[in-house]
Amino acid sequence: MDLSTNIAFAALQFIYGAAIGSFYITTAERVLLYFYGKKRKEGTKPERLKKLFILPSHCPHCKTTVSSLHLIPILGFFFTKGKCKSCQNKLSWIYPVSELFFGLVVVIFFQMTGSMGFAIFFPFLLGHLMISIYTDANYFSLDYENLFFILGFGLVCNYFLSEELPGLTDLFVFLGFAGFYLTLYLVYRKGIGFGDVLFAPVFAFLCGHPWWMMFLNSSYLIATIVTILSRKKGESLRGKAIPMGVFFSIGLFFTYLSKILFFHLGIEGITIDESE
Numbered sequence: 001m002d003l004s005t006n007i008a009f010a011a012l013q014f015i016y017g018a019a020i021g022s023f024y025i026t027t028a029e030r031v032l033l034y035f036y037g038k039k040r041k042e043g044t045k046p047e048r049l050k051k052l053f054i055l056p057s058h059c060p061h062c063k064t065t066v067s068s069l070h071l072i073p074i075l076g077f078f079f080t081k082g083k084c085k086s087c088q089n090k091l092s093w094i095y096p097v098s099e100l101f102f103g104l105v106v107v108i109f110f111q112m113t114g115s116m117g118f119a120i121f122f123p124f125l126l127g128h129l130m131i132s133i134y135t136d137a138n139y140f141s142l143d144y145e146n147l148f149f150i151l152g153f154g155l156v157c158n159y160f161l162s163e164e165l166p167g168l169t170d171l172f173v174f175l176g177f178a179g180f181y182l183t184l185y186l187v188y189r190k191g192i193g194f195g196d197v198l199f200a201p202v203f204a205f206l207c208g209h210p211w212w213m214m215f216l217n218s219s220y221l222i223a224t225i226v227t228i229l230s231r232k233k234g235e236s237l238r239g240k241a242i243p244m245g246v247f248f249s250i251g252l253f254f255t256y257l258s259k260i261l262f263f264h265l266g267i268e269g270i271t272i273d274e275s276e
């Protein structure tokens with residue numbers, strides 16, 4: 001492919017990733033609103049579930065439906081100067097930033113893996129991790145419904161990455177984590193939530209052997225750093241509640257990134273491309 005085709009292809013991938021990012025950031029906020037927040041008692045569960053997907057995007061302050069201009073990933077935010085057109089309230093920068101992040105992830109991960117399948121499905125995995133981050137950071141809660149999506153998209157991504165199905169060692173990783181966290185939960189109930197008992201083994205299973213070590217270490221390292229940096233002056237760290245689901249999700253992302261870097265650099269090595 002020549003350069004201009006490559007650039008056009010990368011631009012399409014970017015728009016694809018940004019659009020999925022835009023969908024999931026909206027979904028994550030609606031999950032908070034309809035299942036945890038003010039509207040959790042409105043209507044039946046299926047009705048609220050329907051609202052999650054069909055409601056047009058609207059301003060969180062005045063409820064006006066946002067213009068189609070605003071729906072353009074990233075650029076929409078700048079076209080509208082980050083403000084709602086009717087009430088002039090500022091909209092969160094989290095929208096353009098997460099769209100940018102999702103777009104870049106698709107482009108970069110495709111470049112590194114060369115797998116179209118992985119590039120197509122990974123943003124969905126990322127989206128569901130983001131929902132976990134949202135619910136755990138705001139309400140210390142992880143939804144097991146969301147865990148099924150994480151497991152499903154994770155397995156599809158893994159297949160495109162290694163072209164192998166999970167093996168017996170991955171199952172042992174799962175059982176090891178499940179046993180460990182269940183024991184921890186039973187012995188020291190205040191220390192962890194039941195969500196962690198369900199999520200950590202599934203995440204470790206997706207990482208596989210020996211990458212679960214990377215997952216475990218990066219999750220707790222990031223959790224420790226963030227907790228220390230974000231504590232208030234004089235506040236004790238003992239007994240401080242930490243939303244581990246947030247850090248497990250970030251740790252899983254870093255493990256995928258490391259895995260891809262490792263295989264990408266390991267297989268390709270430093271070779272000189274002589275095709276040009």
Ligand SMILES: [Zn+2]
Pocket residue numbers: 059060061062063064084085086087088089
């Ligand atoms: Zn508004």
